[in-house]
Amino acid sequence: MxxxxxxxxxxxxxxxxxxxxxxxxxxxxxxxxxxxxxxxxxxxxxxxxxxxxxxxxxxxxxxxxxxxxxxxxxxxxxxxxxxxxxxxxxxxxxxxxxxxxxxxxxxxxxxxxxxxxxxxxxxxxxxxxxxxxxxxxxxxxxxxxxxxxxxxxxxxxxxxxxxxxxxxxxxxxxxxxxxxxxxxxxxxxxxxxxxxxxxxRPEAHTSTVSDKLDRILLHPVLGWVCFIGIMFTLFWSIFSFAGIPMGWIESLQDWTTGIIEGAMAEGDLRDLITQGIIGGVGSVVIFLPQILLLFFFIGLMESSGYMSRAAFLMDGFMSRVGLSGKAFLPLLSSYACAIPGVMATRTIDSPKERLVTIFVAPWMSCSARLPVYLLLVPMLLGGSEGGAKQALIFLSIYVLGTLTAFVVARILRGKLGPDEVPTHFLLELPPYRFPQWKYIFRHVLDRGWAFLKNAGTVILGIMILLWAATTYPKLDSDDPAEVLSHTIVGRISHVIEPIVKPMGFDGRTGTAILTSFAAREVFVGSMAQLFHVDEADEDSETRNSIRDQLAKETWPDGRKMFSPAAVISLLIFYIYALQCLPTTAVVARETGSWKWGIGQFIFMTVFAGVASLIVYQLAKLFGLA
Amino acid sequence: MPPSLVQDLESDSLLSLTQAQVGCDFQIRRLEGPGCDQLRNLGFCESIQVRKLANGRNLICSVCGTRVALSSDLADQVKVEPTDS
Missing domain, CATH: 3.40.50.300 (P-loop containing nucleotide triphosphate hydrolases)
Structure with a gap:
């Protein structure tokens, strides 16, 4: 200025x-x-x-x-x-x-x-x-x-x-x-x-279109039917409809890899470009359509005026966990990204309710977790993507994160005690308007660009480092497993393995988890690189080939490495862990104290680790390992 | 009669917004309780007309042409009387 x-x-x-x-x-x-x-x-x-x-x-x-x-x-x-x-x-x-x-x-x-x-x-x-x-x-x-x-x-x-x-x-x-x-x-x-x-004002009260719509959308029964229908459409679009543009991105990746492989001689540089850059970054970029769709739907709800109605409907439910309907808006935004969600808590009048909402917001599964879920969930279903079973598991993942957030919110709200000045639910229900398409699309493109920029900077950087760490120092051997164990990553994996093994993971998965503390979505690219030991596999950058590769992996005693127990344990870890440094920074800023930011990070990471450990051990008892 | 008694008698004859009937117009006569400022900010002021649109845990009413959802605790603090029409 x-x-x-x-x-x-x-x-x-x-x-x-x-x-x-x-x-x-x-x-x-x-x-x-x-x-x-x-x-x-x-x-x-x-x-x-x-x-x-x-x-x-x-x-x-x-x-x-x-x-x-x-x-x-x-x-x-x-x-x-x-x-x-x-x-x-x-x-x-x-x-x-x-x-x-x-x-x-x-x-x-x-x-x-x-x-x-x-x-x-x-x-x-x-x-x-x-x-x-x-x-x-x-x-x-x-x-x-x-x-x-x-x-x-x-x-x-x-x-x-x-x-x-x-x-x-x-x-x-x-x-x-x-x-x-x-x-x-x-x-x-x-x-x-x-x-x-x-x-x-006119003397007589005239019934507007908004009044008529509200008679349905805020009806005690029909209102809920519409709400559930809207939420179902939102998640169905993300997990089903998005498959079409995702296929286009996948084809583009294959096409680019093919061209580079045809034009360049074999060697480290070609491997860096095809496996490190295109394979690694591509495995993250492929989720762009889903992220755009999520932001589009949230934009549509905000712009039309439905968001306030959703808050109204949810107030009764939210009050049971010590929050109000006003907490619904930030929590729903957190399904897209926790950062705008945490910032949106500023509209909550009660300081204690606001603090609790900030604390649990990262447990609403954000769009960065989607790539991880989409990689892992089909592994529980024999490798095939799509279908009702997959949708059901996705729904369970979202419900699990949300329910845990509510339970913790209830406990935390009880511990913090009542507000000094009691606040009550009071919310304006603005008239319904036609969405401002121009701003919705520009906002969606803005978010998409931010995602791509992240993929092109942080994720690209990590992918290149990871490629180097999985390539050097080189060993003159024909056994790919032996070559990998000689590299930097191989050595780190040996150190990590005893810590993550009780959770059902080997050292490489542990390393992939470590790399994803910078950004969750890195996990998919990391897994692609860390488990890409079979050079004959041409489609290694696709999720299917990563899954095929993971399905082949075994422990030294011959047991399957990615058993249902291990996959569930891995999913549980990603549902609960707070692997997003920008969120921690925003939480610290919004609460005015690093104590809350760091406390939340430690609490969620330890919670994720312990939950993952318990789930794996229990699943093992039931013979799923 | 002392003014406080007049006020008490008047209060007794008024309805709270929670008790008011859905679909009818009322005039706000008094705001009583700790939520007054919060209510006034959203247009609930003495002499303003309000139409109750729905009952429930949270009520919906139309005030100054805007639909507002408010908790029944708050609605209890709004004392209204039916308009002549």
Whole structure:
């Protein structure tokens, strides 16, 4: 942010459309949604006024009032009052108000006017308000408030030119205040009086499309049928429909490997490219379609307004584990990635509930675990992918992680005790809207690009190191197992093996687990490299060939190495282990203490290890080993 | 009559939002309890009209044109009376 530019802040109630306006003014693609609390941190960007003057724009998290509230709302309050150490006090505030609900949205505008900062009111979603039968009078509103009022439709880009014109110098003067400053009662009464003049409501209550949809989607029985149906469609798409584009990526990999093998002479460099880079990175990239689909569905639920309904439905269930329906939004996001999930907990009012939600969020199986599950689950079913049995096992994996999270949440919530200030469930159910496809697709592509970037940097780096560690030092022998045991990895495996053997793994699997502490999805590539001892196998980069290879592996006494017991034990480890350093860093930041970040990492890793050990030993007793 | 007694008598004649009938319009007369600020932030203010849309562990009502879900604990703190219509 350049210090010389004027700083404009977008402020208002949650779900007033601030981020949509921010994106429209700056050309950014910040995440937008149709539920309160999508923006949990300050977003910054640049724009130009109608006269071409450069302006800095910040998008503040929504808040109902400048008093009290959750952490994201405190951020907005501090910035507006000039108490934020990193962001200067704004030169002008654009109060974004939902035209359909002026009675409520005006309150924050009046509080901001009291701060004596120049204010412009952006009256958003005027089309929806008029459709609902409201008679809006922006001129009257401007007269009563004493500040410029610009009607806009941020999602359609209407009214933006007029808004930009109102941001030019000189900024509007701070108006005369017609209520008692600092007195909430007096402010509220004034707000209601102004709303009554500037936005007349129709006398009779009209039943909207949202009302009709809610009669079904929030019905005690039908609502649950729809919820389960939506969740089923989401997971079915990820595990079944995604197979089509995954096949394309697989073919592309085979084709590229074929070309390189045809063009290059045999040697270390060709092995590095085909096995290390294409095989290793490719085994991770193949899961891109599933990750995109997961983010697409979550984006769809957020954008349409269904996410709040899901939170409403889940509240009864969540209360049994000491959480509220508000914890459902972060937990569902954590199925895609724990990082946005942990950040989304900022919308939870109760500090203790928030802490518990952060603590258990990584147990919602994130998209990075998918590659591991997809590799391992078919091994329990004789190697074949797809089918009802596989879907059932996948469902069990997700249910197991979620149920364990709930049990731990219940225990932890009990230990932390009640909140000092009791909080109650209170959630706005926004009207249903058509999804903002542009932002959904851009957000999905953004997440996909982030995944590919990770595959091209961290995962590529680990794959190259791992390839080197499984190749050198070389041994002149025809026995591939002997060659591997001579390499760096072979030696590390010998050290690790006694530790991981009681869990059912050999040293190479232990090494693959170790490498995946940097990023879980590395496991598949690591296994591909560590067990790729048969050079005659041309399709080693595909999951099937990894599985074929693993199925052939035996212990020195001739027992199958990847018995059902070992595979289940490995799955259990991945369900529970927290192998994601960025999550630990975000948890430390959000809780304000590394104690929680590191504590969570140690707890989950030890829990995973012990659970894996118990499961393997029990399975052995039942003869599954 | 002392004002506190008037208030008590008036309170007795009011319904809480939990007791109110689904599908009817009410006027909010008073907010009583620790959740008042939370309620006012979402538009539950004295003299505002509210329509109760659904009962349950969490109630649904429409206030200022917005649907809001609130726990029955909170709804107990909203005292309403039926509108004339």
């Amino acid at each position: 350049e210090a010389s530019n004027d700083l404009i802040a977008l402020a208002g109630n949650p779900n007033a459309g601030k981020t949509t306006l921010f994106n429209a003014l700056t050309g950014s693609i910040e995440k937008v949604g149709n539920y309160p609390g999508v923006t949990v941190s300050v977003k910054q960007g640049g724009m130009r006024s109608a006269h071409g003057k450069a302006l800095d724009l910040i998008d503040l998290p929504g808040c109902y009032s400048l008093e009290g509230g959750s952490p994201d709302q405190q951020i907005a309050r501090d910035v507006l009052r000039g108490d934020n150490a990193k962001i200067p006090k704004p030169d002008l505030v654009v109060c974004v108000l939902d035209a359909s609900n002026l009675e409520r949205h005006l309150q924050i505008a009046l509080e901001i006017i009291e701060l004596e900062i120049p204010v412009v009111v952006a009256l958003n979603m005027v089309d929806l308000a008029e459709k609902a039968g409201l008679r809006l009078d922006p001129v009257k509103l401007s007269e009563e408030l004493g500040v410029p009022v610009v009607p806009i439709q941020a999602d359609k880009g209407k009214g933006l030119v007029e808004l930009k014109q109102s941001l030019g110098h000189p900024f509007p003067a701070t108006p005369e205040i017609h209520w008692e400053t600092g007195d909430a009662e007096s402010r509220r009464a004034f707000g209601l009086q102004v709303a009554d003049l500037a936005a007349r």
